[in-house]
Amino acid sequence: MRLFVSEGAPGSLPVLAAAGRAQGKAELLISTVGPEECVVPFLTRPKVPVLQLDNGNYLFSTTAICRYFFLLSGWEQDDLTNQWLEWEATELQPAVSAALYCLVVQGKKGEDVLGSVRRALTHIDHSLSRRSCPFLTGETESLADIVLWGALYPLLQDAAYLPEELGALHSWFQTLNSQEPCQQAVETVLKQHGILALRPYLQKQPQLSSPEGKLVSNDPEEEELATLSEEDIAMAVSAWEKGLGSLPTLRPQQNPVLPVAGERNVLITSALPYVNNVPHLGNIIGCVLSADVFARYSRLRQWNTLYLCGTDEYGTATETKAMEEGLTPQEICDKYYAIHASIYRWFNISFDTFGRTTTPQQTKITQDIFQRLYERGFVLQDTVEQLRCERCARFLADRFVEGVCPFCGYEEARGDQCDKCGKLINATELKKPQCKVCRSCPVVRSSRHLFLDLPKLEERLERWLEKTVPGSDWTPNARFIIRSWLRDGLKPRCITRDLKWGTPVPLEGFEDKVFYVWFDATIGYLSITANYTDQWEKWWKNPEQVDLYQFMAKDNVPFHGLVFPCTALGAEDNYTLVSHLIATEYLNYEDGKFSKSRGVGVFGDMAQDTGIPADIWRFYLLYIRPEGQDSAFSWTDLLLKNNSELLNNLGNFINRAGMFVSKFFGGCVPEMVLTSDDQRLLTHVTLELQHYHQLLEKARIRDALRSILTISRHGNQYIQVNEPWKRIKGNEADRQRAGTVTGMAVNIAALLSVMLQPYMPTVSATIQAQLQLSLPACSVLPTNFLCTLPAGHQIGTVSPLFQKLENDQIESLRQHFGGGQVKVSPKPAVEEAVTTAGSQQIQMLMDEVTKQGNIVRELKAQKADKNQIAAEVAKLLDLKKQLALAEGKPLEAPKGKKKK
């Protein structure tokens, strides 16, 4: 059996401490894995420790693993142990987790930490002293002791969290600490870093947070209001009162944007879309739109930001497409570059520059990097078997070959991958290969190629990853993908191709070859920057001052997290490497995948034709951003979210707040006299704003959008409870109250307009124009909720922001774009059979059957010869069969024994 443990995962403590019990009973291998490794194939979430049994089954519960070790040693289960273990799982664990989260992740101390766990500690202490036994279940140390010790050790090792008055608990804990197996377990799991070793693990366990460290929830009704401390309220109120004056001065706009020493310089890239096709919604949310939200947010924080992207234009796919459309590769690139640029313009993507990879700068930089790698001995040469089409007189790149899949027999497998079974294929392994251009059969020939020596660079890469990844905002899927690549070991990768459309290889003997796109596509970021400014090296050879964020879908992780870093590390030219790699999962369409060839799904250029504004698309795509798991685009859901969240929640609130100012106060923001209720609302909004910041700083874009909607829900409730439209007609005090509520509400609306800016820039600008919000207030998002519309401020004309989407409109769009709903109805096969036989023929057969029936009956009545009867019966049955066929009826089962 094999035990998987992880450094820094608290569950590893009791498991290792108990492992000794199994000694001599079974062979036990221990493997150390990362805390996010998915060891158990059937569990969605990572879980360590795990014990893989010899029959392949898994124990994934810490307690069950310990129990198993004890059972192997001959120990018998008893009620008291069961009771302790059930209590540990249901009461102690949640309390300890909350305390550890408070202590390690939130950095709180003292009673904040102890509060959640004190009752549980007292319970153990009382049980020990009442039974006056040294251990939980008797005179000797047993399973319950080990499991509880393991749960408590991380917390109680700090004497501050082991209250003095709990004497029995104290001595129980000390006794266990002194045991050899326990000490060894501590050494292995905590590595002398003490409790801080648990930090990376605890940070990734959102469900462990204490009740007040709130979770982002999808369902609005589950939102719970946080409990507010006096300090929270005092701080929120004082920040609010400082108002506009406390906003920082605006950074002047630079052109070009260059890093500034001493400032936070944020360089943002989104994966370069491939030029040969129109991007679909999944492509858009995966890279450009996600990166855009972050770039806009970064600018709102006044960070010095450069956001770039461009089309990836070289490669086989472009050549294929050019052939399909009867154009040259250059013409294809020009055509699709324009299409991409216009789609992103329509989606309001705020690139500082949107370039392309087919430029002289690309050639210059790629060749320079290659030369440096070559000189330093990181390039290998080898011969590769490849398919060559003699008729076209060229080597066929993977996508130029089709044939029968060697794995599943699919007829139209491509040279690199089978679309049916998804397996990767070596083009030479295809059965019955065909040149895609002339359909003749290619032959196998050898060709010299260059390889990047990744194994030689692996150690540098690992050192860099160790320095970079912990504590960064790399998404878990990116970490996981890189780890699994490293675990399998890196292999040399071919970087040249027998093609014409690409960056030429500057080496003798390779004149007719180009670089493989994956080698130079990531260099595209550098060349696009070089086309934007001749001082591009200030961004790309400046790792100390530049924070590089790269956005992509998960299929791109190996190139950005592994291949490019290896290239750059090998070139030894102080390149800026990715600090935060933000990868999404996949977006599906309704119940399936987007497919250009089958015409299923919504593509960038079609979104404009739906009549739904770009900001609504942005909102919905960001709302369902595949963050942490795959998600799906659904028309019905789009309608629902538009009508419920935008129209009824956000739009309704902002519109009402503005309307009250116009209608009741002549468009002039009234005086606000804050009551304690208002102060509490102010504090809730402030906390939610801070939550929004925390999430966006980690590029948790979808989650941060929920904060906006939560604040607007608070706002709606606030208006609903305080009813300013009634109070405005009341006495002096009532009218003053109406003024305060209206003033607060419209200030919340102003705050929302700024928070919304990264997500819905046009709507945000519309709100700000309606409210006449000052330029500094529009351009900066502070960490506190400020009064940006003071009493006396004149607002503009208020009008509704969103439109309702109707069912029939959405239904017709769904039909138009092909969804899971539309299916071809099965053909009525039965009726066809009926029409083949004419009614005349049927009548004839019926007569025949009657006649033959009479013959049989007569023969039977005469008790004729058995053989003769049988022959006539056979004739009758045959006639009946013909009749049945003619009538299109199912055949009657022969009488007698029925089989089923």
Add this chain to the structure above:
Amino acid sequence: MAAAVELTCLERWLGLRGGRKYGAQGERQVPVLQTNNGLSLTGLTTIAAYLVKQANKEYLLGNTAEEKAIVQQWLEYRVTRIDGPCGKEEVRILLKDLNSYLEDKVYLTGYNFTLADVLLYYGLHRFIVDLTVQEKEKYLNVSRWFCHIQHYPGIRQHLSDVIFVKNRLYTNAH
């Protein structure tokens, strides 16, 4: 289903004579049983295991060390996960995981029916009754297992019989 009702169902199925009274403790209403020898036992799975032993049906707790550990693992899963915080997303993950676990198993331990099957059946009933036909098909292995357990003699008692369609309706979804 309240824990006391569930334990009474279990007693009846085990063929124990009734008359036990269950208390409830704390916010989560954890069941407490006063046993004959004056001790009290707290916790659903603890009491359930005790009842099984009272009925002399220890085999329901597993025969080998391995089976015993697996039974207890799923009992723990019952009280921490199935009875735990259950938002929509949690339930989805729970069913998805269970579905892939059950892919090659008849019962939770593999081939032997145990207490884990009984208590997971009782615990999951409230989720399974609310599944749509499509979801039941999506969690095909869970459905197969659940349907099997609910027809195990004497298990279902007052709980509603959940209907599973035998023909697949959504073959395209897979």
